[in-house]
Amino acid sequence: MPEKIGVYVCHCGTNIARTVDCKSVAEYASHLPNVAVARDYQYMCSDPGQEMIKKDIHELGLNRVVVASCSPLMHESTFRRAVSSAGVNPFLFQMANIREQCSWITENRELATNRAKAIIAGAVTRVSFNEPLEIKKVPVNPDVLIVGGGITGIEAGLQIADSGRKVWLVEKEPSIGGYMARFDKTFPTLDCAACILTPKMVSVGQHENIELLTYSDVIDFSGYVGNFTAKIRKRPRYVDEEKCNGCGQCEQKCPLSVPSEFDCNLGKRKAIYRPFPQAVPGTPVIDREHCLYFTKGACRVCEKFCPRGAIDFEQKERIVEVPVGTAIIATGFDVFDASRVKEYGYGRLPNVITSLEFERLTHASGPTAGKILLRNGKPPETVAIIHCVGSRDHNYNEYCSRVCCMYSLKTAHLVHEKTDAKVYEFYIDMRAFGKGYEEFYKRLLEEDVTFVRGRVAEVSEVAQNPSEKGKLVVVAEDTLLGIVRRIPVDMVILSLGLEPRKDALEVAHTFSISRSRDGFFLEKHPKLAPVSTAADGIFVAGTCQGPKDIPDSVAQGGAAAANVLSLIDRKEVELEPSIAIIDENVCSGCKICLGLCPYHAITFDEEKSVAVLTAALCKGCGVCVAACPSGAIEQQNFTNSQLLAEVEAVSA
Amino acid sequence: MQEKFEPKIVGFLCRWCAYTGADLAGTSRIKYPPNINPIRVNCTGRVDPTLVLKALASGADGVLIGGCHPGDCHYTNGNIKTLRRFKLLQNMLDQFGIEKERVRLEWVSASEGERYARVVESMTEEIRNLGPLNWKRKEMEVIA
Numbered sequence: 001m002p003e004k005i006g007v008y009v010c011h012c013g014t015n016i017a018r019t020v021d022c023k024s025v026a027e028y029a030s031h032l033p034n035v036a037v038a039r040d041y042q043y044m045c046s047d048p049g050q051e052m053i054k055k056d057i058h059e060l061g062l063n064r065v066v067v068a069s070c071s072p073l074m075h076e077s078t079f080r081r082a083v084s085s086a087g088v089n090p091f092l093f094q095m096a097n098i099r100e101q102c103s104w105i106t107e108n109r110e111l112a113t114n115r116a117k118a119i120i121a122g123a124v125t126r127v128s129f130n131e132p133l134e135i136k137k138v139p140v141n142p143d144v145l146i147v148g149g150g151i152t153g154i155e156a157g158l159q160i161a162d163s164g165r166k167v168w169l170v171e172k173e174p175s176i177g178g179y180m181a182r183f184d185k186t187f188p189t190l191d192c193a194a195c196i197l198t199p200k201m202v203s204v205g206q207h208e209n210i211e212l213l214t215y216s217d218v219i220d221f222s223g224y225v226g227n228f229t230a231k232i233r234k235r236p237r238y239v240d241e242e243k244c245n246g247c248g249q250c251e252q253k254c255p256l257s258v259p260s261e262f263d264c265n266l267g268k269r270k271a272i273y274r275p276f277p278q279a280v281p282g283t284p285v286i287d288r289e290h291c292l293y294f295t296k297g298a299c300r301v302c303e304k305f306c307p308r309g310a311i312d313f314e315q316k317e318r319i320v321e322v323p324v325g326t327a328i329i330a331t332g333f334d335v336f337d338a339s340r341v342k343e344y345g346y347g348r349l350p351n352v353i354t355s356l357e358f359e360r361l362t363h364a365s366g367p368t369a370g371k372i373l374l375r376n377g378k379p380p381e382t383v384a385i386i387h388c389v390g391s392r393d394h395n396y397n398e399y400c401s402r403v404c405c406m407y408s409l410k411t412a413h414l415v416h417e418k419t420d421a422k423v424y425e426f427y428i429d430m431r432a433f434g435k436g437y438e439e440f441y442k443r444l445l446e447e448d449v450t451f452v453r454g455r456v457a458e459v460s461e462v463a464q465n466p467s468e469k470g471k472l473v474v475v476a477e478d479t480l481l482g483i484v485r486r487i488p489v490d491m492v493i494l495s496l497g498l499e500p501r502k503d504a505l506e507v508a509h510t511f512s513i514s515r516s517r518d519g520f521f522l523e524k525h526p527k528l529a530p531v532s533t534a535a536d537g538i539f540v541a542g543t544c545q546g547p548k549d550i551p552d553s554v555a556q557g558g559a560a561a562a563n564v565l566s567l568i569d570r571k572e573v574e575l576e577p578s579i580a581i582i583d584e585n586v587c588s589g590c591k592i593c594l595g596l597c598p599y600h601a602i603t604f605d606e607e608k609s610v611a612v613l614t615a616a617l618c619k620g621c622g623v624c625v626a627a628c629p630s631g632a633i634e635q636q637n638f639t640n641s642q643l644l645a646e647v648e649a650v651s652a
Numbered sequence: 653m654q655e656k657f658e659p660k661i662v663g664f665l666c667r668w669c670a671y672t673g674a675d676l677a678g679t680s681r682i683k684y685p686p687n688i689n690p691i692r693v694n695c696t697g698r699v700d701p702t703l704v705l706k707a708l709a710s711g712a713d714g715v716l717i718g719g720c721h722p723g724d725c726h727y728t729n730g731n732i733k734t735l736r737r738f739k740l741l742q743n744m745l746d747q748f749g750i751e752k753e754r755v756r757l758e759w760v761s762a763s764e765g766e767r768y769a770r771v772v773e774s775m776t777e778e779i780r781n782l783g784p785l786n787w788k789r790k791e792m793e794v795i796a
Binding site for chain 1: 685695703710737761
């Protein structure tokens with residue numbers, strides 16, 4: 001059958017048409033070999049645009065189609081569906097990207113138009129060599145992996161589990177709850193964080209569809225959408241979760257106290273401990289680093305007092321392999337390390353504390369039982385809150401951490417409520433953008449908090465006059481008054497920004513997902529696919545994707561759950577057929593490809609002395625194709641003839 | 653007056669990093685010379701040196717291979733395999749008398765739109781200074 005190609009040049013409103021002369025490009029395309037029709041149109045992706053293609057397929061008998069418009073990442077699937085519905089195999093369609101990589105990059109209309117012509121010539125030449133391909137469908141394993149047991153992972157887990165699907169929830173720490181479990185109140189409603197979080201934690205712990213793996217991490221993740229295998233390492237707690245009933249005897253009897261990480265090292269915990277009383281699961285862990293039995297070889301007091309014989313010093317780490325169909329990454333954030341900002345004196349000046357430390361101080365079950373106290377045990381008379389520590393700063397992170405303005409207001413409110421202290425807030429801009437946020441800011445303005453607009457230059461203990469003696473002096477330019485102010489205070493609270501977790505790169509590698517420039521995980525599209533990633537079947541939610549407050553994190557957890565459930569309910573997924581195929585008649589049996597394949601998809605048939613490819617394992621990177629000295633391997637939809645034709649056409 | 657020489661560059665861009673990065677440059681309306689014709693591949697590991705030579709032989713003045721940063725490859729290490737091949741290709745180009753600046757291997761992540769633009773910009777200028785390759789014509793002259 002002779003090739004009859006239809007070429008459609010999209011204006012994309014003015015997005016393309018402004019710098020590319022679409023009419024002349026279409027006119028040019030109409031003279032390319034095998035082109036039966038070439039048209040230009042306002043919006044090819046619109047219904048009339050797609051109808052135009054279908055109509056031409058029916059009336060003119062087109063058997064191949066090229067659409068020159070946006071990036072294939074945007075609309076390739078749209079047009080593949082359109083041609084397919086008109087009876088043309090979707091792989092006989094080729095997209096030419098003349099927007100993202102042509103019209104948007106220059107103001108030079110002549111050059112852009114020439115470039116568009118070359119790109120289209122490449123696509124038209126290539127499409128003649130395209131072959132019809134079958135899309136393989138594979139079943140979706142309905143089990144879901146969720147990494148991270150903070151509020152986002154909890155929300156996603158409960159949504160999915162409630163629908164009757166099985167969830168494997170993996171948490172690194174001994175308990176789920178994440179950062180939210182450490183907060184006292186939440187803005188702007190001043191809800192008690194524990195009161196709204198712990199019921200959800202308990203639901204997770206008791207849910208028949210949730211398999212909770214705490215003190216664990218995912219060490220390997222392989223497979224493809226619908227059919228992944230997660231390898232999870234469960235570290236030993238040295239306490240049998242089946243036998244333990246969480247009575248807490250062991251914690252009481254343990255003779256060794258060490259600083260509690262959960263309390264930012266402000267309080268103490270035992271060597272066998274639960275990070276906090278409402279921990280889920282309630283089973284404690286033995287901290288091997290400190291436990292006297294592990295360090296000195298003697299003690300075992302916990303073992304003696306445990307009424308259920310749950311202590312097991314011989315417990316070993318376990319590797320669990322779990323088949324799942326989809327995964328949600330909700331690994332959260334790290335707070336900025338305040339000691340990096342030397343001029344604020346954190347770590348050097350004892351009464352300079354971080355916002356997270358403040359959360360623990362003001363928390364009823366924290367180290368001071370909710371009292372806001374200086375290191376000397378006295379309540380402060382004046383408190384300064386410094387915004388944007390580690391955020392909106394070229395030296396650290398350029399982005400705004402989004403939550404600090406609001407939690408700083410909450411901090412001010414709590415200080416005001418619990419002490420008689422005078423509160424100063426130093427801010428750059430006040431960002432109160434959410435529901436009820438601006439109203440909360442108004443409320444604080446009326447609560448007698450002094451707001452100083454300006455970035456703090458320094459926190460100093462050097463007094464310049466008697467009123468500053470024994471105080472911390474906050475030096476800042478008040479940009480509204482245009483003067484430099486020195487305000488003596490007793491306590492400085494640094495409002496820390498949010499950062500990607502230290503192990504974000506490792507996690508990105510494990511799951512083959514990308515990170516944006518700021519180090520957070522990269523979503524597929526910032527607006528239209530905020531929880532999807534470039535890797536099908538793997539979703540991101542919450543603060544691992546970027547700073548967010550609790551409402552937004554919960555919303556994303558729910559969004560990721562909906563995405564996952566939609567995939568599961570489809571029951572099958574389509575796989576890109578761009579895999580390699582080996583022609584055994586051409587293969588010389590040199591075995592070069594065997595060592596190159598990262599998925600061990602190629603094996604060697606000793607009898608025939610040829611390489612054999614297992615299609616289900618091939619992911620379509622094409623490494624073997626480029627390496628085969630005999631030209632025996634081809635990659636479907638990226639064959640040598642397709643690529644060579646495209647290269648020749650765009651180079652001419 | 654002689655027309656300004658506009659280099660023709662062929663770009664082999666991996667779909668996960670460099671191609672997405674190039675898309676981002678456009679979406680962010682970052683400007684760079686429109687001298688590159690992007691060809692999308694799944695991984696730079698697919699870029700057979702033959703494709704590069706084909707581009708140069710067909711009239712391209714330069715070739716850019718754009719992949720993920722080492723360690724970021726979606727297919728574990730296709731980019732590293734390309735790096736090895738690239739070194740050999742460079743030797744070969746040298747033997748052919750083709751300036752090594754004409755063929756570049758660059759790592760561009762999906763979030764590095766700005767970097768992609770600057771790579772194309774510097775490459776375009778470099779090749780503009782080198783002048784046209786005209787390999788196709790030279791080849792014809794040799795045959796004649």
